[in-house]
Amino acid sequence: MAAAAADDHDLSFSVDELAEGNIDWYAAACIYVEETSVLPLLTTGSHRRRGFRGTSRLTVDVSTAAFCREVPNRQMYRYFTIDKPPLLSVSLDYIYDNNKNNQEGGDGCDDDDEEIPPTNLQIQFEHYPEEWPATTQSSHLTWLSTKCQNVMNHSLFGSITYEIIQLCEHELLNFWEVLHQTDDYRLILLPSKMDNLYHSNVGVAINPRTKALQGLVRSRRDDEDLLTSDAEYADYRVANRNERENEAAQRSPTLQYAERALLECWTKLYHSTCPICFETTRCDMGITLACTCFFCQDCLPQYLHIKVSELDGYKRNPFKCPSLQCRTELCLEKVVKPLISNEDNQLIKRWERNLEFPPCYVLDRCPSKSCKSNQIHCDNTATNIIGDANNKEDEDEFIIRRTSNDAKNKFIFCEICDKVWCELCMRRIPRNMTREEHLAQCEIQQMTRFCRRYLRASDEMKLKCEEMYPWIVAYSRGVQDDFGVTAWLLENGQSCPNCAVGVERIEGCFHMTCE
Numbered sequence: 403m404a405a406a407a408a409d410d411h412d413l414s415f416s417v418d419e420l421a422e423g424n425i426d427w428y429a430a431a432c433i434y435v436e437e438t439s440v441l442p443l444l445t446t447g448s449h450r451r452r453g454f455r456g457t458s459r460l461t462v463d464v465s466t467a468a469f470c471r472e473v474p475n476r477q478m479y480r481y482f483t484i485d486k487p488p489l490l491s492v493s494l495d496y497i498y499d500n501n502k503n504n505q506e507g508g509d510g511c512d513d514d515d516e517e518i519p520p521t522n523l524q525i526q527f528e529h530y531p532e533e534w535p536a537t538t539q540s541s542h543l544t545w546l547s548t549k550c551q552n553v554m555n556h557s558l559f560g561s562i563t564y565e566i567i568q569l570c571e572h573e574l575l576n577f578w579e580v581l582h583q584t585d586d587y588r589l590i591l592l593p594s595k596m597d598n599l600y601h602s603n604v605g606v607a608i609n610p611r612t613k614a615l616q617g618l619v620r621s622r623r624d625d626e627d628l629l630t631s632d633a634e635y636a637d638y639r640v641a642n643r644n645e646r647e648n649e650a651a652q653r654s655p656t657l658q659y660a661e662r663a664l665l666e667c668w669t670k671l672y673h674s675t676c677p678i679c680f681e682t683t684r685c686d687m688g689i690t691l692a693c694t695c696f697f698c699q700d701c702l703p704q705y706l707h708i709k710v711s712e713l714d715g716y717k718r719n720p721f722k723c724p725s726l727q728c729r730t731e732l733c734l735e736k737v738v739k740p741l742i743s744n745e746d747n748q749l750i751k752r753w754e755r756n757l758e759f760p761p762c763y764v765l766d767r768c769p770s771k772s773c774k775s776n777q778i779h780c781d782n783t784a785t786n787i788i789g790d791a792n793n794k795e796d797e798d799e800f801i802i803r804r805t806s807n808d809a810k811n812k813f814i815f816c817e818i819c820d821k822v823w824c825e826l827c828m829r830r831i832p833r834n835m836t837r838e839e840h841l842a843q844c845e846i847q848q849m850t851r852f853c854r855r856y857l858r859a860s861d862e863m864k865l866k867c868e869e870m871y872p873w874i875v876a877y878s879r880g881v882q883d884d885f886g887v888t889a890w891l892l893e894n895g896q897s898c899p900n901c902a903v904g905v906e907r908i909e910g911c912f913h914m915t916c917e
Contacts, residue, residue, distance in 0.1 A: 418440070420452075420453070420454055420496075420498070421440045421454050421456060421496075424454075424496055424518055426496075426518070426519055426520070426561070426562055426563050427440075427454075427456050427494070427496060427520075427563050429561075429564055430456075430458070430563040430564040430567055431456065431458075433564070434458050434460075434567065439456070439457050440454045440455065440456050440457070441454060441455045441457070442454055452497075452498055453495065453496045453497040453498050454496055455493055455494070455495050455496075456493070456494050456496065456520075456563070457491060457492065457493045457494075458491075458492045458493075458494075458567050459489065459490070459491050459492075459528065460489070460490040460567065460570055460571050461487055461488075461489055462487055462488045462489075462490060462570075462571060462574050462575070463487065463571075464483070464487045464488070464531075464575070465483075465487075465656070466586055466587050466656060467483070467484070467575055467588055467590060467656070468481055468482070468483055468587065468589050468590070468657060468659060468660035468663070469481065469482055469483070469484065469533065469534075469589075469590050469591075469592050469605075469660075470482075470581070470589060470590070470591055470592065470605075470660065471591070471592040471593065471594055471605075472594035472671070473594075473607065474594055477609060477611070477672070478607050478608065479607070479608060479609075479610060479664060479671065480604065480605035480606060480607050480608075481589070481605050481606055481608065481657065481660040481661065481664060482533065482605030482606070482657075482660075483656050483657060483660075484531045484533055485531075485533075486529065486531060487529075487531070488527065488529055488530060488531055488534075488574065489527070489528040489529035490525065490526070490527060490528065490570055490571075490574065491524075491525070491526045491528050492523065492524075492525050492550075492566065492567060492570050493523065493524040493525075493526075494520035494522070494523050494563060494566065495520060495521050495522040495523070496518050496519075496520055496521070497518070498518060519554070519562045520554060520562060520563060520566070523547065523550055523551070523554065523566065525543055525546055525547050525550065525570065526543070527539060527542075527543065533604060534592065535592060535593050538577075538593065542577050545577050546569075546570060546573070546574065546577070549569060549573060550566045550569060550570065553565050553566050553569060554566070575588070578590050578591060578592055578593075579591045581663065581664075581667050581670065582663035582664075582667045584659070586659075587655075587656060587659040587660075589659070589660050589663040589664070589667070591671075606653075606657065606661070608661065608664060610664040610665055610667075610668035610671060610672075611668045611671070611672050611685075613665055614666075614668045615690070617665065618690070618692050618694060668685070669684070669685035669686035670684065670685075670686050671685075672684070672685050673685065674688065674690075674696035675696070676688065676696065676697050676698040676701050677695070677696075677697070677724065677725050677726075678697060678698070678701035678702075678705065678724055679698060679700075679701050681698060683698055687699065689702050689741070691723060691730070691732065691737065692730075692733075692736075692737070693723050693725075693728050693730035695723050695724075695725045695728050695730075697724065701724075702724070702741060703741045703742060705724050706721065706738055706741055706742050706746070707742060707743070707746060710742060710749050710750060713749060713750065713753040714753070716753075717757060719731055719732075719734065721734065721737075721738050734750065738750070757807055758806075758807060759803040759804060759805070759806070759807070760803065760804045760807055761802070761803055761804075762802040762803060762804060762814045762825060763880060764825065764876065764877050764880030764881060765802045765814070765825075765873055765876055765877055765880070766802075766873070766875075766876035767801075767802075767872060767873050767876070768801065768802065768816040768818065768819060768821070768873075769816075769821075769828060769873050770816065770819055770821050771872075772819070773816055773818055773819040773821070774818055774819070775801055775818045775819075801816055801817040801818050802814055802815070802816055802817075803815060803817060804825075805822065809903060811837065812824055812825045812826050812837075813825070813831055813837065813840075824840060824844060826844055826846040826849065827844050827846050827848065827849045828849055828877070829844075829845075849881075850881065853874070853877065853878040853881045853882070856874055856878050857878055857882065894906055895907075898916050900916040903916075
């Protein structure tokens, strides 16, 4: 600490001793010993006071801070680092009251004087980086002084000076918006209007949105295995990736972090219009799909909810990008399911299972009498644990399903007992029997005659038959309906040669595509 020379006629005290005796200042001065100085203070008049002004010069570390600013009218941003760090001068005044001590016959130094806190502060920039906007320098100092003044007003004695110096050193860069921050680095967004910047092309120019969306598209193609296996194209992609990595490696770690942070936070920098409600909002307040289309937080989930309610009419993924110019298929696991409710997720789960193992609507219970599902039917015949085949809300309760989604497959199984039957002849199918082997001995005509005789029988005979075959009620009714549909189809339409689904041409050309 260097003491300024003082006139003995005006000053009857040693400023060095006074400063060293002040615990609040001396504790901070010991830490910043090479960056502090003291000057004597003396007030004249009827109320004489003496004291000192302690000054700390702080070089703010910006080695781990990157800065970025918008390039006006170009939708681009430049990111850069500071060559010469900012230099702050923080001056604090410590004033002692001599009148009290003189009246008491003291020597001018009271024991309490050792804890005198600062009463005034001044902050100035000794160096303001030319990369920063000059128009914000005064407001920057006002903002920082206000925060320091709050510390002086609310902190305890003995630590105020150190807290103020620490605040100036660590909070200076928080004047601007911290766009992104990690344990080691931070990216700060400067105002887009940079006055007359000393050179307009400072830093590295980048369009974060374009580059980030290109990465989304590449990621989607990798996930969907849409990349061609052509060796030449694969080599081209590897060469491009290596070129980008080599170019990035030549920059400093701080600049490398700045580019990664811009690509990660690009949604905070741009606005987009939702094609559903046509409202413009900041991109981080909406949802950007892998196809690069943007939608607001309310519209896309509502659209997906509507598509979930229409699932029963689809055999393929019906979820597509709502944009009419895009219509890219949306991934169920990564896009659709995280945006919808638990109820809708259960509907999708049921739809996926129905596609893999379609329900068998001609049976309302397991044909095996030993199956546990039949015990519930016996306990409460009015309650059907499988549900009504015509009630779509009960489809998730079906326990009888086909063994595959092949329309030509007629093998069915019970989800509870896991036994397999033929839907046409209702004979039990051994595990090692193939469909071709069973078709050679399938007696569908015999089961058809049995159902017709049951439907024509008297009520007494029906009851005896139902005691032996409880499943015959629903099965015979389903077979009768199937007969009617088959007869109508033969007369008015035809079966699809691919999936065997009945189709009828109402209008248009004769060309039809199986989905």
